[in-house]
Amino acid sequence: MHVGVEPFLMLAAVLFSIGLYGALSKKATVMLLMSLELMSIAVNINLVALSRFVTPKTMEGLFFAVFTMVVSAAEIGLGLGLVLAIYRQARTSEVTNLSELKG
Amino acid sequence: MTETVSGIAFGVLAFLCVGGAIGMVVSKNIVHAAFWLLEVTVAAAGVFLLLDADYVAIVQLLVYAVAVAILMIFSIMITLRRIEDAVRPRDFSAVAAALSALFCAGILWTVHAFPAVHAQPLPAVAPDVAAFGKLLFSAEGWSLPFEIASLILTAALIGAVWWTKEGDE
Numbered sequence: 001m002h003v004g005v006e007p008f009l010m011l012a013a014v015l016f017s018i019g020l021y022g023a024l025s026k027k028a029t030v031m032l033l034m035s036l037e038l039m040s041i042a043v044n045i046n047l048v049a050l051s052r053f054v055t056p057k058t059m060e061g062l063f064f065a066v067f068t069m070v071v072s073a074a075e076i077g078l079g080l081g082l083v084l085a086i087y088r089q090a091r092t093s094e095v096t097n098l099s100e101l102k103g
Numbered sequence: 104m105t106e107t108v109s110g111i112a113f114g115v116l117a118f119l120c121v122g123g124a125i126g127m128v129v130s131k132n133i134v135h136a137a138f139w140l141l142e143v144t145v146a147a148a149g150v151f152l153l154l155d156a157d158y159v160a161i162v163q164l165l166v167y168a169v170a171v172a173i174l175m176i177f178s179i180m181i182t183l184r185r186i187e188d189a190v191r192p193r194d195f196s197a198v199a200a201a202l203s204a205l206f207c208a209g210i211l212w213t214v215h216a217f218p219a220v221h222a223q224p225l226p227a228v229a230p231d232v233a234a235f236g237k238l239l240f241s242a243e244g245w246s247l248p249f250e251i252a253s254l255i256l257t258a259a260l261i262g263a264v265w266w267t268k269e270g271d272e
Contacts, residue, residue: 017207024199074259
């Protein structure tokens, strides 16, 4: 039994949706960041699969995946730094407590 | 690797990915969730290997499974010092579940209905890491985006240090 590009895209869609659910429903900031990470993994699976099936010679998708990883590594570093800064200010890192800027 | 992707290997890896993701979302303990995410990243690296993307798989393991996992565990240890803080109610939200289920159904339908992706045969050619590196560092290839990526990482590093440094509270 062999698979084409479609199961990869479906796997990525399911992973992305689970990450979306986590990002929308979780109240701990670290859990939120983990859900974002899950979504970027799903995007990478999409990019790599499409690169392998559609542009195998020029490998555009692989380069895009590498740069996505760079951006999400920067995002996770900054996000966790932000969590630490918030924790130092408010002694908590719940998303629901971060409403000081609310109008 | 033959010219097609093995269905059994894909099935096992897909099961590990989706199972780990669900485990991450439903686990009450944040530390458990971090380890579930680690499992998902390793399984995703397996998916990349299945697609002949050796370099991306190695980077995935190095960046996500090592660096990001360590960062996660450290910030959990710093911000949630007692065990009671790390264990929390399951934060179920019906609206979020409905939205993401709708999104998932929409994407799955699009993938299914988009004729270009149907029965796409796997191209036999799969360039190796050497070809990837040559393209990455050639001037007409991706060397400029590569430099910009290093700039982004430097900016993120400085920004993270700036935010977390000891200062006036």
